[in-house]
Amino acid sequence: MRTRLKAVAGNRPAPRREEILKLERISKGFHTAGGYLSVLEDVGFQAESGELVSILGRSGCGKSTLLKIVAGFVSPSSGKVLLNGIPVKGPGPDRCVIFQEDALFPWLTVGENIAFGLKGRKQSRKAKAGEVSRFLNLVGLSEFRDYLPSEISGGMKQRVALARVLILEPEVLLMDEPFASLDAQSREEMQHLLLTLWQELGHTILFVTHDVSEAVILADRTLLMSKNPGRIREDIPVNLPRPRERESAAFAGLSRRLHAALRD
Numbered sequence: 001m002r003t004r005l006k007a008v009a010g011n012r013p014a015p016r017r018e019e020i021l022k023l024e025r026i027s028k029g030f031h032t033a034g035g036y037l038s039v040l041e042d043v044g045f046q047a048e049s050g051e052l053v054s055i056l057g058r059s060g061c062g063k064s065t066l067l068k069i070v071a072g073f074v075s076p077s078s079g080k081v082l083l084n085g086i087p088v089k090g091p092g093p094d095r096c097v098i099f100q101e102d103a104l105f106p107w108l109t110v111g112e113n114i115a116f117g118l119k120g121r122k123q124s125r126k127a128k129a130g131e132v133s134r135f136l137n138l139v140g141l142s143e144f145r146d147y148l149p150s151e152i153s154g155g156m157k158q159r160v161a162l163a164r165v166l167i168l169e170p171e172v173l174l175m176d177e178p179f180a181s182l183d184a185q186s187r188e189e190m191q192h193l194l195l196t197l198w199q200e201l202g203h204t205i206l207f208v209t210h211d212v213s214e215a216v217i218l219a220d221r222t223l224l225m226s227k228n229p230g231r232i233r234e235d236i237p238v239n240l241p242r243p244r245e246r247e248s249a250a251f252a253g254l255s256r257r258l259h260a261a262l263r264d
């Protein structure tokens with residue numbers, strides 16, 4: 001495993017970090033039956049290595065489109081995405097995406113689903129099995145290795161989805177409302193798990209949500225998007241110490257501010 005130890009976990013002073021991802025003047029429109037629809041206009045931002053950036057905006061503002069452009073699934077109409085200074089031309093193993101309902105292979109066990117992406121790797125079977133064990137353990141599913149997806153809960157499926165991409169060691173993790181379909185308690189557990197994994201593994205994460213408290217509990221920074229066309233309206237640092245207390249006055253204050261901004 002590449003060592004990318006998280007340097008900004010907890011409240012230690014953050015050392016200088018490198019810029020890993022840069023979006024330059026991204027615009028995207030679609031030709032639809034109703035005419036040309038401008039979805040994103042002049043979107044630009046940077047993320048540093050190991051940063052957890054949330055993208056917050058109302059339904060239809062272009063969050064998923066933006067994430068798909070970073071993933072390389074969709075080409076921008078203009079502008080570019082740079083990863084470590086190199087323009088993104090399409091999907092690549094350096095970026096992995098997790099969606100709201102991540103489809104696992106129903107005929108494969110939990111362990112086999114997690115191992116799937118290692119197929120092409122030149123590693124012994126034993127080494128691969130060891131990696132799978134490590135990631136099963138990281139997401140708390142060691143005892144469920146031989147279960148099928150139909151035999152586990154929605155929250156557990158999202159844990160498998162997380163392990164399945166983390167084992168590939170992407171530099172950037174792109175998450176599109178990954179916990180939106182979970183009940184409140186499972187959702188909080190997943191947020192906690194994501195923070196633990198992030199602090200251990202140190203990925204750079206773009207986390208799309210329209211849930212204010214999710215953005216405040218997770219992010220180093222929140223990019224607030226406006227709609228029609230989608231733009232980054234504000235770049236708001238979340239300077240709350242970790243672990244964050246949902247009941248604290250500072251948490252409530254920032255949440256109120258973001259709620260108000262979303263309503264505007």
Ligand SMILES: Nc1ncnc2c1ncn2[C@@H]1O[C@H](COP(=O)(O)OP(=O)(O)OP(=O)(O)O)[C@@H](O)[C@H]1O
Pocket residue numbers: 030031032037039057058059060061062063064065066210
């Ligand atoms: N392939 C496409 N063709 C035409 N229009 C599209 C296409 N993809 C997205 N759109 C339009 O772009 C706009 C933004 O869609 P997008 O899915 O990016 O929004 P979103 O912010 O992710 O919304 P939600 O919070 O509901 O997931 C919508 O109006 C949508 O209809």
Ligand SMILES: [Mg+2]
Pocket residue numbers: 063064065176
């Ligand atoms: Mg979306």
